[in-house]
Amino acid sequence: xxxxxxxxxxxxxxxxxxxxxxxxxxxxxxxxxxxxxxxxxxxxxxxxxxxxxxxxxxxxxxxxxxxxxxxxxxxxxxxxxxxxxxxxxxxxxxxxxxxxxxxxxxxxxxxxxxxxxxxxxxxxxxxxxxxxxxxxxxxxxxxxxxxxxxxxxxxxxxxxxxxxxxxxxxxxxxxxxxxxxxxxxxxxxxxxxxxxxxxxxxxxxxxxxxxxxxxxxxxxxxxxxxxxxxxxxxxxxxxxxxxxxxxxxxxxxxxxxxxxxxxxxxxxxxxxxxxxxxxxxxxxxxxxxxxxxxxxxxxxxxxxxxxxxxxxxx
Numbered sequence: 313x314x315x316x317x318x319x320x321x322x323x324x325x326x327x328x329x330x331x332x333x334x335x336x337x338x339x340x341x342x343x344x345x346x347x348x349x350x351x352x353x354x355x356x357x358x359x360x361x362x363x364x365x366x367x368x369x370x371x372x373x374x375x376x377x378x379x380x381x382x383x384x385x386x387x388x389x390x391x392x393x394x395x396x397x398x399x400x401x402x403x404x405x406x407x408x409x410x411x412x413x414x415x416x417x418x419x420x421x422x423x424x425x426x427x428x429x430x431x432x433x434x435x436x437x438x439x440x441x442x443x444x445x446x447x448x449x450x451x452x453x454x455x456x457x458x459x460x461x462x463x464x465x466x467x468x469x470x471x472x473x474x475x476x477x478x479x480x481x482x483x484x485x486x487x488x489x490x491x492x493x494x495x496x497x498x499x500x501x502x503x504x505x506x507x508x509x510x511x512x513x514x515x516x517x518x519x520x521x522x523x524x525x526x527x528x529x530x531x532x533x534x535x536x537x538x539x540x541x542x543x544x545x546x547x548x549x550x551x552x553x554x555x556x557x558x559x560x561x562x563x564x565x566x567x568x569x570x571x572x573x574x575x576x577x578x579x580x581x582x583x584x585x586x587x588x589x590x591x592x593x594x595x596x597x598x599x600x601x602x603x604x605x606x607x608x609x610x611x612x613x614x615x616x617x618x619x620x621x622x623x624x625x626x
Contacts, residue, residue, distance in 0.1 A: 344370040373408040385427045396477040407465030415464040
């Protein structure tokens with residue numbers, strides 16, 4: 313029974329020794345191995361075998377990029393304004409040996425180094441420059457921290473100013489200033505809108521007046537053109553009427569000539585014309601001076617009458 317117990321104890325001791333001699337390192341991590349209190353090697357990812365009770369793991373170092381946020385720090389600007397600024401630092405361990413043996417508390421060291429460096433940078437800037445120059449402050453702070461932490465095996469990749477908190481009275485004054493700026497921009501935009509509306513309205517009235525004048529001009533031109541055409545047509549009608557009268561008179565003369573009218577008919581027509589003159593309302597009647605001719609006319613009429621009476625009736 314005692315032999316079984318001893319065997320079990322030996323097996324458990326062997327298992328314990330084997331467990332302590334084997335160490336698994338995860339991905340993106342390394343282990344610092346010390347032998348009898350002195351640095352021995354850096355254990356890489358995977359299974360690592362050490363000598364129990366002789367070799368020990370001092371620390372497991374994470375090689376991934378890490379983020380640390382520091383508490384707000386009081387900073388005084390060049391124009392003596394005290395503000396609270398908190399920072400966020402992104403860093404990565406590049407040399408595990410230096411990270412373990414060159415600095416006792418790297419995070420605490422980075423925090424104090426960032427605070428003092430930030431005070432130096434912001435101390436050369438005024439309040440407005442600090443509020444508007446975040447990128448400048450971030451760049452300067454990252455360069456200084458990266459140079460300082462290089463001997464600690466740390467690479468500072470990026471530094472960001474998380475919050476910049478001026479005093480309450482400064483914040484109130486800034487809010488009033490921003491409100492005044494917004495009201496100013498609003499007034500400017502309103503004035504520009506009214507100006508544009510007035511210009512557009514004037515342009516509309518101008519275009520309307522131009523179109524009205526052009527329409528009136530076109531109407532007058534068309535009216536004058538119509539009047540001119542009407543006068544031309546009237547003149548052409550009168551001319552055509554005169555031509556028709558002259559043509560009819562000429563044709564009547566031709567017809568008279570072709571009919572062979574003798575002196576008797578002409579005398580009769582003359583007598584009828586004199587009769588019409590006598591029937592008029594005129595108080596004076598002018599008789600032709602050629603009375604012999606008038607007598608000849610009566611003689612011709614008498615002869616014509618006798619000839620007509622002496623013809624036998626059928």
